[in-house]
Amino acid sequence: MTGQSRRTFLTYLVAAPTLAVATRAGADALVPQPAHAVIPTLPAPADLIDLGDLFILAGAPTAGLLLLTVEADGTIRFRLPREEVGQGLTTAVAMLVAEELDSPLDRVRVELDDARPELLFNQLTGSSNSIRSLYDPVRRCAATARARLVAAAAARWNLAPSRLTTANGTVRAPDGRSAPYGEFAEAAADPALIVLGATPKPAAEHALVGRPTSRVDARAMVTGRQQYTLDLDVPGAKPCVVRRPPTLGGTVVSVANAAAVRAMPGVLHVVTVPTGVAVVAETFGQALDARAALRVTWGPGPADHLSDDVIxxxxxxxxPPLLVPPLLTPHVDAEFDFAFVSHAPLETNCAVADVRADRAEIWSGLKSPIVARQTIAAELGLPVGKVTVHVVQAGGSFGRRLFFDGALEAARVSKACGRPVRLMWTRVDDTRHGRMRPATHHRIRATYALGEVLSFEHRVAAAETDFRHGLGEIVTATAAHLPLGIGNATLAQTLFLTTVKSPYHFGLTTQALTEVPTGIPTGSWRSVYSANTRGAEEIVVDELAARLGQDPYRFRRTFLKTAAQRAVLERAAAEGDWGRTMPAGCAQGIAFHEEYKSRTACLVEIDARDRERVRVTKAVIAVDVGLPVNPRGLEAQMAGGLIDAISTTLRAGLHIDKGLPMEGSYSQFHWARQQDTPREVRVIVMPATGDEPGGAGELGVPAAVGAIANAYARATGTKPRSFPLDFDVDFTPYPR
Structure with missing residues (x-):
């Protein structure tokens, strides 16, 4: 936007001497905008539309409702309407703000915003969309602040704003005068100040964005100063735990010894809530002891009859059956099973709640805080305006914190006992009763002839995924913009079709999803449908290459659709020394994935000589996200996706036994340990290939799943079909 009017951005004095910049709502929505500032429309071809596009479209009307302040001491504060769960978002956003304001990064403070209902669909963190959706609005907001500071300096020095420059948090004049931003904060907040325009820098002028940068919160995390939900000092909040049913979704029929448990040392309250029996005590130790002493009669849950074999x-x-009959055409058929998987964030589900008769205040790590606030208000019988929801930085999510069940549960307990509570789910609670990635079954058929792939069909059946956290509303709100074939699909199918796409010229390609209700609590897990679906497809790509007598890398390179895709694949193969000779029982695997306007290729080496301890020994990942904001953060995202793939492909899954996962801790849910990680991991960030960033948070899992499975197949001479590969019950389950 080259000429921002004073009606487009409202600058006002919040508390002198402070400059506060916010986008104005209301009348400004009616102001005619230049052609390049209109709400975005979606490209027509279905294969060009992804879920991130829907997020951006739904959030466009409120995309500029951002809050930034410049204080008298030069500190810049930005209120981020998203959640930080370890993905490095606060660092990337701080970089965008510092870049546009020509400020040192350490002067920027990114703070998580409370739930803001006026943002509508623009405060949900997910689908690798935060940087994509915030990139332009954050830059424009910061550029406006910079323009106002320059205008204030120009007025004081009686110079034209065009003669002034900014650097290192100061405004500078051609005669050598300079002053820090803080000196102009009060004058810049004057609504009468005339500002001619504010234009974000072109990417070619970036000095910070695009440079590898360490996390702004790293020191706080490693020194223990970072505050998570249970670290907060909320006056009067007492520890709380919940005794949960022996099967998923079970109900409380009666508590035989509630009075005796209330008499135990330190116990303050024993209350029944829809999810179980809550104990509030002076310490967590006392609460846990009291919880263990409860004698509860439980009612059945909706999944009590389900075990792995039944599911x-x-x-x-x-x-669904495959549509293309093989007839006399050569073909590859394959079927795959993927188990349920826990999100397993390091920080378990937790929340602090203070519910009074006329108001409520909640603190929790939340990725959908607007829906959380609305739901909690309805549950408590309070007007939404009387419920305050604070978003707290969380220790991991991978999709888990899209749901706010911990915050809702804490609010219920606080209301029932009439005091603030500090709710903690134990690790067993989190593993057994948390949300999980749905189990899936896949049926794939590819036909080929004369060196060409004629058709590629993929049919997926999945345990139903629960999207009641705001994402469904976003898709519904933008459904009219979808092309025929997607716009008339169910919610889950729409999400599937806008995230799962084949990057190959494989003739007639069809991918379809069928969901099966199970009563098991599910949720979006990192990469949602793509991790399993594209992982399975990449296995079949290897098998197609073998049928056609071609090298797996060269086969992919031949059939990829674009030069950008091939560049990533070529880089991974070259840097990973594809095709090198390896000992018997060891092998390389390679795979490709494209999603959220980004693309990646993963090459791994695996050592399967000891079938009891298969290990990925090396990984080389090439990634192209268009314009990388923080390459170091991108490297971490891709490494994290690799570990998720190693875990869920080799050993980590949940066994369902009569309506409950058998796994109850990290010792039983076999997530990759340090000893399981590759000795060598290289992430190559491709040079910027565009002016806008693509998504990265979920990008890294699918290609790594395919590469690991393909390496395993080559090392062992087998065709892997059920994941995780090593899925024995090698532990004694905790009591129900």
């Missing part, structure tokens, strides 16, 4: 049979039966 697998249901999914197989629900998988």
């Amino acid at each position: 697998r049979a249901k999914l197989r039966a629900a998988t």
